[in-house]
Every structure is written in structure tokens, then in C-alpha cells.
Amino acid sequence: MNTFSFKIIAKDKKSKARVGRITTAHGVIETPAFVAVGTRATVRGLTPSDLKEIGVQILFGNTYHLHLRPGEDIVQEFGGLGKFMGWNGPTITDSGGFQVFSLGQKKIKILQGDEDQTEAKLVDIKEGSVIFRSHIDGTLHEFTPEKSIEIQQKLGADIVLVFDECAPHPSTHEYTKQAMERTHKWAIRSLAAHKSEYQNPKSETISNVQNPNDKKRLKQALYGIIQGGVYKDLRKESAKLISSLPFDGIAIGGVSVGESKKQMRDALEWSIPFMPEEKPRHFLGIGEIDDIFDSIEKGMDTFDCVIPTRLARYGMVFVSPPEGNRDNKFMIDTKKSIFAKDKSPLTKDCSCSVCKTFTRGYVHHLFRVQELLAYRLASYHNLFFINNLFAKTRESILKGKFLEMKSEWMG
Amino acid sequence: MNTFSFKIIAKDKKSKARVGRITTAHGVIETPAFVAVGTRATVRGLTPSDLKEIGVQILFGNTYHLHLRPGEDIVQEFGGLGKFMGWNGPTITDSGGFQVFSLGQKKIKILQGDEDQTEAKLVDIKEGSVIFRSHIDGTLHEFTPEKSIEIQQKLGADIVLVFDECAPHPSTHEYTKQAMERTHKWAIRSLAAHKSEYQNPKSETISNVQNPNDKKRLKQALYGIIQGGVYKDLRKESAKLISSLPFDGIAIGGVSVGESKKQMRDALEWSIPFMPEEKPRHFLGIGEIDDIFDSIEKGMDTFDCVIPTRLARYGMVFVSPPEGNRDNKFMIDTKKSIFAKDKSPLTKDCSCSVCKTFTRGYVHHLFRVQELLAYRLASYHNLFFINNLFAKTRESILKGKFLEMKSEWMG
Numbered sequence: 001m002n003t004f005s006f007k008i009i010a011k012d013k014k015s016k017a018r019v020g021r022i023t024t025a026h027g028v029i030e031t032p033a034f035v036a037v038g039t040r041a042t043v044r045g046l047t048p049s050d051l052k053e054i055g056v057q058i059l060f061g062n063t064y065h066l067h068l069r070p071g072e073d074i075v076q077e078f079g080g081l082g083k084f085m086g087w088n089g090p091t092i093t094d095s096g097g098f099q100v101f102s103l104g105q106k107k108i109k110i111l112q113g114d115e116d117q118t119e120a121k122l123v124d125i126k127e128g129s130v131i132f133r134s135h136i137d138g139t140l141h142e143f144t145p146e147k148s149i150e151i152q153q154k155l156g157a158d159i160v161l162v163f164d165e166c167a168p169h170p171s172t173h174e175y176t177k178q179a180m181e182r183t184h185k186w187a188i189r190s191l192a193a194h195k196s197e198y199q200n201p202k203s204e205t206i207s208n209v210q211n212p213n214d215k216k217r218l219k220q221a222l223y224g225i226i227q228g229g230v231y232k233d234l235r236k237e238s239a240k241l242i243s244s245l246p247f248d249g250i251a252i253g254g255v256s257v258g259e260s261k262k263q264m265r266d267a268l269e270w271s272i273p274f275m276p277e278e279k280p281r282h283f284l285g286i287g288e289i290d291d292i293f294d295s296i297e298k299g300m301d302t303f304d305c306v307i308p309t310r311l312a313r314y315g316m317v318f319v320s321p322p323e324g325n326r327d328n329k330f331m332i333d334t335k336k337s338i339f340a341k342d343k344s345p346l347t348k349d350c351s352c353s354v355c356k357t358f359t360r361g362y363v364h365h366l367f368r369v370q371e372l373l374a375y376r377l378a379s380y381h382n383l384f385f386i387n388n389l390f391a392k393t394r395e396s397i398l399k400g401k402f403l404e405m406k407s408e409w410m411g
Numbered sequence: 412m413n414t415f416s417f418k419i420i421a422k423d424k425k426s427k428a429r430v431g432r433i434t435t436a437h438g439v440i441e442t443p444a445f446v447a448v449g450t451r452a453t454v455r456g457l458t459p460s461d462l463k464e465i466g467v468q469i470l471f472g473n474t475y476h477l478h479l480r481p482g483e484d485i486v487q488e489f490g491g492l493g494k495f496m497g498w499n500g501p502t503i504t505d506s507g508g509f510q511v512f513s514l515g516q517k518k519i520k521i522l523q524g525d526e527d528q529t530e531a532k533l534v535d536i537k538e539g540s541v542i543f544r545s546h547i548d549g550t551l552h553e554f555t556p557e558k559s560i561e562i563q564q565k566l567g568a569d570i571v572l573v574f575d576e577c578a579p580h581p582s583t584h585e586y587t588k589q590a591m592e593r594t595h596k597w598a599i600r601s602l603a604a605h606k607s608e609y610q611n612p613k614s615e616t617i618s619n620v621q622n623p624n625d626k627k628r629l630k631q632a633l634y635g636i637i638q639g640g641v642y643k644d645l646r647k648e649s650a651k652l653i654s655s656l657p658f659d660g661i662a663i664g665g666v667s668v669g670e671s672k673k674q675m676r677d678a679l680e681w682s683i684p685f686m687p688e689e690k691p692r693h694f695l696g697i698g699e700i701d702d703i704f705d706s707i708e709k710g711m712d713t714f715d716c717v718i719p720t721r722l723a724r725y726g727m728v729f730v731s732p733p734e735g736n737r738d739n740k741f742m743i744d745t746k747k748s749i750f751a752k753d754k755s756p757l758t759k760d761c762s763c764s765v766c767k768t769f770t771r772g773y774v775h776h777l778f779r780v781q782e783l784l785a786y787r788l789a790s791y792h793n794l795f796f797i798n799n800l801f802a803k804t805r806e807s808i809l810k811g812k813f814l815e816m817k818s819e820w821m822g
Contacts (some may be wrong), residue, residue: 041776045456045783047768070751070776077752078772086768340481341488357458357497361489365452365481372456372786 004158004221004248006280010398016272016299017402019394022280024090024158024221026082029057031280032296032397034287034390035092035304036383040065041075041085044309045376046383048087053353054380055387058090058158060304063151064099067141068134072154080156092159092304095148095190095225098253098284100132101125101166125165127182145189153197157220159249162190164225166254176229180238183227191245194222221248223282226271229254230263239274249280252300256285265294272298289330289389293406296393308386312378315367318385319347321409334378339364352384415569415632415659417691421809427683427710428813430805433660433691435501435569435632437493440468442691443707443808445698445801446503446715447794451476452486452496455720456787457794459498464764465791466798469501469569471715474562475510478552479545483565491567503570503715506559506601506636509664509695511543512536512577536576538593556600564608568631570660573601575636577665587640591649594638602656605633632659634693637682640665641674650685660691663711667696676705683709700741700800704817707804719797723789726778729796730758732820745789750775763795 003025010019022029036043036056043051043059051059061081066072078084081091100123123132129144148163163186167179198219224247228234242250252271255264264286275281280301286292287305295303308318315335324330324347332339334346345355346363354363354377366374396405414436421430433440447454447467454462454470462470472492477483489495492502511534534543540555559574574597578590609630635658639645653661663682666675675697686692691712697703698716706714719729726746735741735758743750745757756766757774765774765788777785807816 040780040782041773042782042784045787047784047788049764049768065780069780070772074751074772074776078754078770084773084776086773340485343489353460357460359489361481361485362452362495362497365485365495369451369476369480371451371453372783373453373458375783376456376787377458 004219006249006278008278012397012402013400014403015297017296017393017397018299018301019397020280020301022090022302026088026090026158027057029090029302030394031301032292032390032393033057033302034292034386035060035282035302036387037062037304037306037309038085038087039306040069041081043383044313044379045372046379048085048089050380051087051383052089054384055391056089056383057387058092058302059085059087061091061093061155061157062099063093063096063148063155064103066093066155067096067151068136072151076154076156080154082156090159091157093152093155093157093161094284095145095152095161095163096143097130097148097164098166100130100143101168103132103135125182127185130165145186146193149190149193149197153220159221159223160194161223161251162187162225162247164227164253166227167229169229171229173231173234176227176231176234180227180229180234183225184238184241187224187242187245191222191224191247194220223247223249223251223280225251225253225284226275227254228267228270230266232266232270235267235270236274239271243274243276247279249282250275251282251284253284255283256305261291264291268295268298268300272300275299287386289386290326290410292389293393293410296397297402297406308382309379312382313375315363315374315378317346317363317378318382320349320385321411323347326410334360334363335367336364346378346381347385350381350385350388352381352388354378354381354384415630417660417689419689423808423813424811425814426708428707428804428808429710429712430808431691431712433501433713437499437501437569438468440501440713441805442712443703443801443804444468444713445703445797446471446693446713447798448473448715448717448720449496449498450717451480452492454794455724455790456783457790459496459500461791462498462794463500465795466802467500467794468798469503469713470498472502472504472566472568473510474504474507474559474566475514477504477566478507478562479547483562487565487567491565493567501570502568504563504566504568504572505695506563506572506574507554508541508559508572508575509577511541511554512579514543514546536593538596541576556597557604560601560604560608564631570632570634571605572634572662573598573636573658575638575664577638578640580640582640584642584645587638587642587645591638591640591645594636595649595652598635598653598656602633602635602658605631634658634660634662634691636662636664636695637686638665639678639681641677643677643681646678646681647685650682654685654687658690660693661686662693662695664695666694667716672702675702679706679709679711683711686710698797700797701737701821703800704804704821707808708813708817719793720790723793724786726774726785726789727793728757728774728789729793731760731796732822734758737821745771745774746778747775757789757792758796761792761796761799763792763799765789765792765795 005023008020020031038059039062145163152160164183165179224242226238226242228238255267282302283300287307316331339360342360396402416434419431431442449470450473486495542553556574563571575594576590635653637649637653639649666678693713694711698718727742750771753771807813
């Protein structure tokens with residue numbers, strides 16, 4: 001039973017922007033949409049009820065982190081990621097590849113006996129698998145495309161991703177090509193593992209069922225990932241291959257790892273002509289406001305990014321234009337002493353419960369004394385702001401005014 | 412204009428327990444009541460709206476901490492403690508004495524030049540004042556009874572406390588007597604400063620007004636504090652003197668600093684016969700469940716304590732009997748691995764939103780990965796639990812069943 005579908009509702013006449021609707025077993029996602037990141041089955045101090053209030057439509061869980069703690073078996077036992085964390089809306093998990101490879105750039109000290117230490121890389125890439133060490137306790141783990149799919153099936157999200165290698169930046173053309181070719185082989189293996197699991201299930205229960213007594217299995221949607229680094233020929237080759245495979249959606253990956261905005265835009269430009277019109281398009285790790293506008297304009301549908309919640313933890317909060325602009329990335333630093341006596345809300349005209357209740361001066365105080373509430377309030381506001389921005393982009397596309405909206409924001 | 416009043420609604424026939432009502436300019440407190448501690452103008456990850464939902468009736472702010480950050484002038488500029496933090500209910504502040512003296516037990520390194528360090532005590536007690544160093548940056552500050560009252564007037568709580576010396580435990584009879592005598596002199600000076608401020612105000616505006624355009628000044632209620640350590644003669648002397656002065660309420664202090672439960676009960680026993688029936692009685696720093704039952708039985712009305720929120724941050728959550736009992740202090744440690752797969756709520760029959768939404772297994776996970784939400788959920792539940800317990804004690808007193816309730820809980 002496949003309950004996943006995507007429908008384009010409206011297309012902008014002056015750009016490639018589009019409004020769509022992704023339907024999953026756990027609800028509908030109106031696109032363009034922001035996917036809130038809940039790395040370890042929680043979004044930084046916020047409850048699922050906060051997330052509903054904020055207008056969050058879908059949550060992103062990280063397979064790498066959930067595999068290490070609490071482990072996919074526990075999550076499955078609780079009925080899957082959504083049920084485990086008390087969220088009844090749609091969810092998506094990544095394959096674990098991104099964290100394995102980005103943490104793999106670092107070296108860690110491995111304890112040998114009581115005293116001796118030896119340095120070891122966290123990751124060892126083979127053609128068939130990736131062996132990596134937990135960043136928490138140094139224990140060895142192995143991911144294969146099949147293993148990643150199996151874990152994601154236990155996590156039970158509505159949308160899952162193929163296992164890919166996200167090459168570090170900078171990488172040579174030669175290395176990026178090798179990584180891309182591995183990614184393509186892994187994409188095909190992920191697809192086969194995914195198909196086989198539904199034709200020949202290993203486990204009796206699949207957790208993403210709406211009724212816990214209903215053991216019928218809901219097929220998870222599987223997205224392919226385009227890689228290819230900063231190289232035009234590779235991006236094109238990857239986009240062409242991934243787009244030719246029977247995925248439910250297509251993601252663009254590897255553009256958030258230390259590359260410039262120009263390189264991000266190039267990767268998008270090179271990939272998008274090959275991406276099927278009728279499938280949802282996800283941009284992995286992208287979430288700065290100028291990037292969002294440019295990507296929606298080119299026809300991207302969904303975006304996940306830790307920026308709103310990560311920067312919130314440093315006291316950075318979103319502000320509307322004209323105070324917010326391209327240069328300050330639409331953010332102010334509430335820790336600055338100029339805000340100590342500021343009685344205004346975090347940003348004007350914001351209807352979120354934080355802006356309706358608290359002042360900049362109070363939030364400034366909370367950050368200065370490093371009180372827990374600081375992180376919660378800033379995360380809440382930032383997620384509200386970005387979800388509200390997406391709601392406005394959908395509205396503007398429906399009204400044929402997307403480019404006007406973009407220029408109002410971008411100047 | 413004095414809007415503070417206390418009325419006894421019902422008295423238990425079989426004990427000294429009583430149900431009362433404290434009326435303040437910012438609302439009513441039904442007693443016995445728990446005062447939630449919001450040290451630095453926030454209660455550990457919770458919003459004022461959470462606190463209302465929980466049933467919190469009154470918040471406690473710490474003058475020492477608020478004086479250092481953000482400073483009483485800033486709080487006054489925002490309209491007082493309640494307005495600053497978005498809480499429209501009643502508030503109480505302490506005098507700063509407790510923190511000055513308890514932090515004063517520690518020594519800190521004082522930087523001299525770039526390299527040299529010298530050890531200095533944080534506090535220097537004189538007859539007329541206390542000079543202390545900020546635990547944050549080592550800067551020197553001076554508190555006098557008058558200064559404490561002035562700061563508390565700027566903080567603008569409904570109830571304020573006299574400046575007292577809380578002698579460390581253990582202290583000799585001789586030292587405790589000296590400290591008590593200082594406390595008595597300071598109580599009289601606090602009372603005079605408080606009276607003088609209302610007869611001859613230094614500042615134009617007082618912040619605890621309900622309508623910010625209304626410059627009329629609301630008189631704050633002032634509570635005296637009984638000290639005297641673990642010595643019967645001193646406790647009696649202190650109770651007699653403090654009770655003879657025209658305070659709006661009487662607090663018992665100095666019983667939470669490293670003394671045994673027996674010593675706490677003794678101090679209560681010795682003091683209470685002198686405490687006027689018609690004035691509200693506050694127990695400073697007391698909040699373990701057995702202590703609460705015993706103190707209510709003896710006729711205490713309000714209690715402030717950091718236990719519910721402090722232990723929450725270590726994963727300790729309240730559970731109802733029979734799982735909770737005197738031995739485990741009605742708490743379980745959710746970090747223990749036995750809870751990893753536990754699908755039950757934090758405690759059975761709890762109607763708080765945490766227990767209605769989340770499992771022990773999920774909260775266990777949040778504590779294991781040290782996620783922000785862990786602290787919020789545990790604090791919420793613990794405060795709900797304790798406020799609900801107080802609501803039940805009020806009900807039981809009204810029904811003449813307080814001792815039955817106590818024995819159900821205490822076994």
C-alpha cells in the first residue's frame with residue numbers, strides 16, 4: 001500500500017516556482033515547505049504541540065544519531081519516530097551518510113588500555129560499505145545501503161533517503177567522481193533493498209502505521225540523492241542517472257558542506273533540468289533565506305536546515321525587512337548590549353507567541369545568564385518565522401506574485 | 412494603598428493545618444501553596460503560560476541574582492519582575508541575604524594583574540552591612556537592609572523579605588546568637604526603610620502597578636524572618652521578636668542549609684507557637700514532600716523550594732504512591748536504563764500535559780542525549796505534581812481529611 005503522492009497545484013508564470021501538495025500517511029505537506037530538523041527525535045527544546053502551533057508540517061530525523069541513541073529497535077518498539085516523540089505528522093529520515101562522512105573528516109583518540117592513545121579516522125569507506133566509529137564512544141559501526149534502508153524502515157518515517165557519500169569540500173574531480181559513482185551504485189542497492197523489503201518483509205511489523213493495532217505496512221517513499229560536488233559534468237551525470245530511477249522524490253545533496261553560494265546555485269542550475277517535473281524535489285541542508293528564494297524560483301519544493309534552531313541557540317533571531325536584509329541574513333544577535341533595554345518584540349509584526357509575550361530585553365537577559373528558556377524562545381520564534389515565510393511564498397506563487405515578494409525581501 | 416491581605420478560610424480540627432487566601436495586587440494565592448522558584452526571572456525552561464497551566468500561583472525571584480544580572484534598574488524599567496518576564500500573577504523576592512551568605516562560604520580566586528592569584532572570601536560581614544563579591548565576575552557589592560529593600564522595591568514584587576543573615580551550618584551557639592542579633596537589628600532597619608519609602612518615596616514610579624499608566628504606588632507586603640539556627644533558646648527568642656514586629660507575614664529561615672530533618676522540625680516546633688495566627692507563614696527553602704506534610708500539619712502556609720526544578724534537571728521526576736514513597740522521596744531517576752523501553756507516563760494518573768503526551772522511555776532518551784527538551788518536560792511535570800499535591804492538601808483540609816491524606820502518602 002503506497003499512500004505517498006505529490007501533486008502540483010499551481011505554477012508561477014514568471015519563474016519555475018510551484019505550489020504543490022505531498023500526501024503521506026501522516027498528513028499533507030503544502031510546498032514549498034520547510035522541514036524542521038529534529039536530529040535526535042526532538043526539535044531543540046520544543047514540544048510537538050509547539051511545532052503544530054508554529055505551523056511545522058514535517059520533521060526530519062537523523063538516522064546516524066538515532067541509530068547510536070536510542071537505537072532503531074527502541075524507536076520501532078515505540079511505534080516509529082513520530083510516535084516515539086509524540087509527533088503525529090509526517091516525518092522524513094536521512095540515510096546516515098551525511099553524518100558518517102562529515103564526522104569522518106575528524107580524527108578521534110582511541111583509548112588502548114588505560115594510557116595509550118592512538119589517533120584513528122572516524123570513517124573507512126569501502127566500495128560496499130562504510131565502517132565508522134561512533135563520535136560518542138568510539139565503538140565501530142558499519143553502514144551499507146541495505147543496512148541504512150533497514151534502519152530507516154525501523155525508524156518508520158514517511159519519507160526515507162538512499163545511502164550516499166557526501167564528498168568533503170574541497171575534493172578533486174577524480175575523488176568526487178569516484179564518490180559519485182559509489183553513490184550511484186548505492187542508490188541502486190538502496191532502491192533494491194527498499195523494494196525487496198516490501199515484497200519480502202523481514203520484520204512482522206512496520207512502525208509507521210496510523211493505528212498501532214493495524215499491522216498493515218505502509219510503504220515508505222524513497223528519495224534519490226544527486227551528488228557530484230562542484231563539477232558541472234558530474235552534477236549533470238548524477239542528476240540524469242538519479243532522475244532516471246523509480247524514486248518517489250529527488251533530493252540534491254552535498255551543497256551545504258563548505259561550498260560557496262555560487263557553487264550551491266551552480267549545482268542547482270545544472271541539476272534541475274534533469275529532475276522530473278512530477279516528483280517532489282528536496283534540497284538537503286539548505287535554509288538561508290536568500291538560498292530559499294533562489295531555489296524556490298528554480299522549482300525546488302522542500303528544504304531542511306538546522307540554521308533556524310542552531311543559530312537560535314547562539315541568540316540569533318530572525319527579523320523582518322527592512323531591519324532584516326540580505327547582509328545580516330535577516331538576523332539580529334540578541335546578546336548584544338544594545339538590546340538590554342529594548343521593549344520591542346523580537347521582530348515587528350510577528351504573530352508568534354514569543355513575540356506576543358516577550359521583549360528583546362528579556363530574551364537578551366535570558367541569553368546573558370544562559371537560561372534554558374532562551375534557547376526555547378529563540379528556536380520557537382525562528383521556526384515560526386521561517387514557516388511563516390514559506391506560507392507567504394506559497395501564497396505569493398498562487399497569486400502570481402512570487403518575484404515581487406522575492407524582490408521585497410532581497411532588495 | 413495596601414492591597415495585601417490574608418484570610419483563614421478553614422482550620423483542620425485534628426491538626427494545626429489551615430486553608431487560607433493571600434490577596435495581592437496581582438492575584439490570589441490559595442494556601443497551603445507552593446511558590447515556584449524563578450531565580451533569574453525565569454523558571455527553568457518554562458514560560459509563564461506553562462506556569463499558569465501547571466497551576467503555579469506565585470513566583471519567587473532572587474534579589475542577589477537579579478541585582479547582578481540584569482540589575483534592578485533594568486527590571487524596574489520593564490515594569491517590575493512580573494512584567495519583565497511576562498508573568499501577570501503574584502511574585503515574591505528574597506532579600507539577597509541567603510545567597511550572599513551561602514555563596515560566602517566559598518572562597519574564590521581573585522585575579523591580580525595577569526598572573527597572580529590570591530584567595531579571597533566572597534563575603535565580609537560587618538554589623539551595618541555585608542560586602543560581597545559577585546560569583547560571576549568578582550566585582551565588589553555591598554548590601555545593607557536599606558539597600559536590599561530599595562532593590563526589592565525596584566524589582567517590584569508583591570511580597571518582599573527583610574535582609575537577614577543566614578548563619579552557616581554548623582555554627583556555634585555564640586556565632587548563631589551574634590548572627591541572630593544582627594538579623595534582628597536588620598529586621599528593624601528593613602521595616603523602617605520599607606515604611607519610609609512609602610511615606611517619603613525616593614523614586615517617582617514603583618513598578619508593581621497593574622496599569623502601567625497608573626503611577627499610584629502599591630505597597631509591597633514585608634515579611635520578617637525567624638533565625639536562630641539549631642538552638643532552642645535562639646529560635647524562641649527570634650520567633651518572639653520577629654512576631655512582635657508589624658510585618659505582613661512571617662517566614663522561618665535558615666532551616667534548609669545542611670541541617671537534618673530533625674533539626675528542621677525542631678526549628679518549626681519551637682517557632683510556631685509565637686507566630687501570629689492571623690499572618691501568613693512562609694517556610695524558606697523547604698519542599699521535600701515529607702517536610703511539606705509535617706509543616707502544613709503544624710500550620711505553615713507557603714513554601715518555596717528549588718527541588719522540583721533542580722532535581723528535574725538531573726532526570727529525577729516525581730511519582731505518585733505507591734511507587735513513590737518516603738524512602739525514594741517520591742522520585743524516580745529517568746536516566747536509569749530500566750526506563751529505556753518503558754511506555755508508561757512519568758507517573759500514573761497524572762493529568763499534566765507531559766504525562767498525557769510522552770513516555771518514560773522518551774524522557775529517558777532525552778536525558779541520555781542531554782537534549783534541552785528533557786529539562787523542560789521534567790521541570791513541567793515536577794512543578795505540576797507538587798502544585799497538584801498542594802491543591803489536594805487544601806481540599807483534604809477543607810474536608811477534614813488532611814491527616815488521612817498525609818498517612819496515605821507517608822505510609
